[in-house]
Amino acid sequence: MNSEKLLAEKKQAILKSWFQTTVDSYPADTARFLKSQKDPFANPVGQTTYRSLDALMDALITGAGREVMATALDPILRIRSVQTFTPSAATSFVFSLKRIVRKHLPEFGRDGGLAINGLDRQIDEMAMAAFDIYVACREKIFELKATESRKQFFGSLKRAGLIDETEADGPGL
Amino acid sequence: MADELIKPDELLSKIDHRPSGAGWMDTPVDIRKGMYCYAANPKSVDTLGLPNARAWNPLEEDWKLPENWQQIIHDGFRERLDKFRSFKVYMDICVRCGACADKCHFFIGTGDPKNMPVLRAELLRSIYRNDFTTAGKILGRLGGARPMTLDVLKEWWYYLFQCTECRRCSVFCPYGIDTAEITIMGRELLNLLGLNIDWIATPVANCYRTGNHLGIQPHAFKDMLDFFVEDIEEITGIQVDPPYMEKGADILFITPSGDVFADPGTYTCMGYMLLFHYLKEKYGLRITWSTYASEGGNFGFFTSHETMKRLNSKMYAEAKRLGVKWILGGECGHMWRVISQYMDTMNGPADFLEEPVNPITGTKFENASSTKMVHISEFTADLIKHGKLELDPSRNDNKIVTFHDSCNPARGMGLLDEPRYVLENVANNFYEMPANTIREQTFCCGSGAGLNAGENMELRMAGGFPRANAVKHVHEEFGVNMLACVCAIDRAALPASMEYWVPEVDVTGLTELVANALIMPGEKERETDLRGEPLPGMEE
Structure with missing residues (x-):
């Protein structure tokens, strides 16, 4: 049986365990809520997290590659990058997948570890995509902060009559 | 020595991102x-x-x-x-x-x-x-x-x-x-x-001293409205002439100063000006602005009851001084909670004003019989219901709209159906967000109660996520590209939230959409909306 097929067979068990581990990065009371509430509008963090991980599992199984993984990673990292996680804690869920897969698929280590090496490479790829997205989200936050400050600054000058007809958002935006 | 070193596996097994389980x-x-x-x-x-x-x-x-x-x-x-x-x-x-x-x-x-x-x-x-x-x-x-x-x-x-x-x-x-x-x-x-926090204290001090949160002096306030007069003329060919502190006017209009100075609220402000001009031309209604009562918002509400009372009182002092019949309030959030839940026992009853009646339709606003202050959405809905506004909703056809119930008007005064009625009459594409995110259960923009500063952007984005998540849903499901609301803080806060979570969606005030659709007497053929964007069918 090839590794993709093995992974597909164990997908639900791995996903469950991965979701559990990811959600456990929140305080216990929060984790309980994130796991139990299934309404995506009442619990957008929990449900978005689940959907992201689900899509990432599919990307691994089909070997869809970095771009597809990045699309799946964006929603979960967009959330975690504005919560009070350190950068490593925000992205650590990607690395936890290695341990979880090994636990659920011990046979991956056999045959000279070829399957596990291939999978590890894919997860490494996922981690690199995660770094890119996390940093892009943080940059967006700082851009939003800078833009608001700039608008206030130019707005003040305009109100004070010190500049005339200057666009509040200034050049270059 | 070597035996005391921790093995890599042991080290790895000790890495734990779970928070402590302490109470x-x-x-x-x-x-x-x-x-x-x-x-x-x-x-x-x-x-x-x-x-x-x-x-x-x-x-x-x-x-x-x-x-x-x-x-x-x-x-x-x-x-x-x-x-x-x-x-x-x-x-x-x-x-x-x-x-x-x-x-x-x-x-x-x-x-x-x-x-x-x-x-x-x-x-x-x-x-x-x-x-x-x-x-x-x-x-x-x-x-x-x-x-x-x-x-x-x-x-x-x-x-x-x-x-x-x-x-x-x-x-x-x-x-x-x-x-x-x-x-x-x-x-x-x-x-x-x-x-x-400074985002509350300084606006409150400005409001107390100068009359509005931004500390805009009267001449600068008028200057800004004059800019809008020019823009309106360019877009519609109509020259509006907003009266300031007109004694004996029928109605005093008060709105948050954010509508005068911050996009996209400025387009809502232009909307008010067009609507009032229309009512003056068609029905002779005189609605005046005031540079003294130039702030509807009340950040005193986020400081103390006494401070809230001080800021609220100037609105009524100005209404009394001008001798208007009643007050019309613009699209604001907490202003309405202050009016609806505190004003009456704080500075009321405003018995020097008349019980508000729409002079054009004869509708008595019984809900405002004591506070004497009517919400612009109630007022506009009443005008539409009686066929008093000539509207062309197709001018908003390129806007696929959803409506965010602003917390204070929705939960603080029960304003749920009037904005929707207005929206349905001025736009042809309106889709609701899921039921547990609107009306009484609406999710906050994440930046109300004085928290719309820049330095707490992470908090604002995290707090705004449940709202943005519902917007994202209707964007993906129905192609929604415009989020309408009736609150100045929403208009200031939601653009950043949308840019982060759903960049394809823009933010508008309700009266901006009304004015896009409103057919002004004597207007030229309009080619753009109030933002200067081409109207549907007018694209190059």
């Missing part, structure tokens, strides 16, 4: 950048005559408190328990059922359990039990009591300024506890020590 009382407050607003400028605190004005930094150990700060808090707590029956009841009756726990946008978005409304309230209740109840004094921690310490005070400050007083939690409380009222009381107590 909330034993989880110390960790004040993090991005989650709090800067401390109040001492000059602003001083202008208002509020206590303990000094420069201080939340990240520093020493908050420069008065020596007897614990006594001040204790006495202030007691005074408010005696003065406000609701506060006393809310301190006593919570059974910690947890119904509110997962309803707060800040809890949902940040994942911080101390943002559960029940726990945020417990921050105060624990001190209440310790200081004012026999059981608390005897049982101590066992009874959920704890003494007031510096750490507790810092925890109060951090979390009471992570609440937008939106009252979504109160909708779900079986006892009707209004956790926003608890936040309001907590912030009042913090203000006794000079622990306000």
